[in-house]
Amino acid sequence: ILNVEQSPQSLHVQEGDSTNFTCSFPSSNFYALHWYRWETAKSPEALFVMTLNGDEKKKGRISATLNTKEGYSYLYIKGSQPEDSATYLCALGGGSQGNLIFGKGTKLSVKP
Amino acid sequence: GAGVSQSPSNKVTEKGKDVELRCDPISGHTALYWYRQRLGQGLEFLIYFQGNSAPDKSGLPSDRFSAERTGESVSTLTIQRTQQEDSAVYLCASSLDVGFPNSPLHFGNGTRLTVT
Numbered sequence: 364i365l366n367v368e369q370s371p372q373s374l375h376v377q378e379g380d381s382t383n384f385t386c387s388f389p390s391s392n393f394y395a396l397h398w399y400r401w402e403t404a405k406s407p408e409a410l411f412v413m414t415l416n417g418d419e420k421k422k423g424r425i426s427a428t429l430n431t432k433e434g435y436s437y438l439y440i441k442g443s444q445p446e447d448s449a450t451y452l453c454a455l456g457g458g459s460q461g462n463l464i465f466g467k468g469t470k471l472s473v474k475p
Numbered sequence: 476g477a478g479v480s481q482s483p484s485n486k487v488t489e490k491g492k493d494v495e496l497r498c499d500p501i502s503g504h505t506a507l508y509w510y511r512q513r514l515g516q517g518l519e520f521l522i523y524f525q526g527n528s529a530p531d532k533s534g535l536p537s538d539r540f541s542a543e544r545t546g547e548s549v550s551t552l553t554i555q556r557t558q559q560e561d562s563a564v565y566l567c568a569s570s571l572d573v574g575f576p577n578s579p580l581h582f583g584n585g586t587r588l589t590v591t
Contacts, residue, residue, distance in 0.1 A: 397579060406479075406566065407518075409579030452518065454580075462531050463508065463580065467517035 367455050369466035376443050377474050383439045384469040386453030390434035397454040397463060398427055398438055407452060410438075443473045477501065479583035481567050487589045488557055496552045496586045500569030507550050508570075508580060509542060511563040518566070524550060525572070557590045564588075 368387040376382050388396070395414045399407040411420040416431040424441045440447055450468040480499040488494050500507050509521040520534040524544045535541070539558075544550040554561055564587050568580040 395577070399580075406582035406584050407568075407580070409581070412577050412579050414577065454518075462520050462523045462534070464520055465510070465518040 367453060367464050367466040369451075369453055369469050371469060372467070373470040373472070375472045375474065378444060380443050380473075381439070381441045382443055382471070383437050384451060384471075386436045386438070386466055388434050388436075388453075388455045390432060393431045393434075394456060396429055396431075396436050398436070399452040399454065400449045401452055401468070402449040410451075438469075440471070443471075445473045445475050447471060448473045479567055479569050479581050481565075481583035481586050483586060484584060485587045485589075487591060490559060490590055491556055493553065493555045494557055494588065496554075496565050496567075496588070498550045498552070498567030498569075498583060500548065500550070500567070501581055502548075503571070504569035504581070505547060505572045506570045506578075507544060508568045509550070509552050510566045510568070512566065513560075513563040521552070521565075554588075557588075559590045562588055562590045 370385050395412055397412050398410040400410055401407040411427045413429040418429040420427050426439045429436045448471055450470045452465050452468045454463040454465040456463040482497045486494055505526050507524040510518045512518050522529055522532050522535055522542050526547050527544050539555045542552045564585045566582055566585045568582045570580050571578040
């Protein structure tokens with residue numbers, strides 16, 4: 364059974380702070396690592412899909428890195444804004460395995 | 476363009492009744508996934524389809540749950556003899572193909588099921 368762990372469970376930061384959170388996963392049989400943002404009353408929205416060790420992806424103030432050998436990915440948010448408040452989910456799997464297994468998420472709250 | 480559509484958006488049912496949830500994926504997406512989120516919990520995998528076949532049904536909680544997909548399009552998730560612990564938001568997602576490594580999931584808005 365795949366176990367995808369995310370930390371911290373929740374995070375409260377001030378507007379303008381930079382922050383990061385972690386997704387840990389088994390390093391064997393790696394296929395792809397996904398990051399999603401889930402805002403309240405909306406559906407999860409894809410941020411990044413990463414497949415290669417050492418991958419770094421960026422979208423605006425949000426970026427992510429991937430280390431498949433040691434089994435972790437970091438998500439960074441630079442200069443947090445209130446609109447960044449959401450639950451950030453990572454998910455592992457795909458390929459021959461097919462299903463994507465999600466972590467429980469990191470809930471980010473950004474205070475103005 | 477059209478995204479993933481789920482219906483109904485809300486469903487309240489009495490314990491013991493059967494319910495059917497519907498998902499219309501993005502046109503051309505061969506992979507379709509069902510997840511649920513119970514109160515205070517994370518996203519729980521239920522089942523996925525590649526085309527019309529379901530290679531992995533391991534996430535279905537009990538034999539009261541079943542799902543089918545026809546025409547590589549619409550999928551229905553059926554819960555028979557609903558129980559209160561079935562109350563959750565049921566999310567459907569689709570992607571181009573499970574074999575495409577860079578293919579993200581596109582989620583619908585979910586069906587909120589409440590069993591009284």
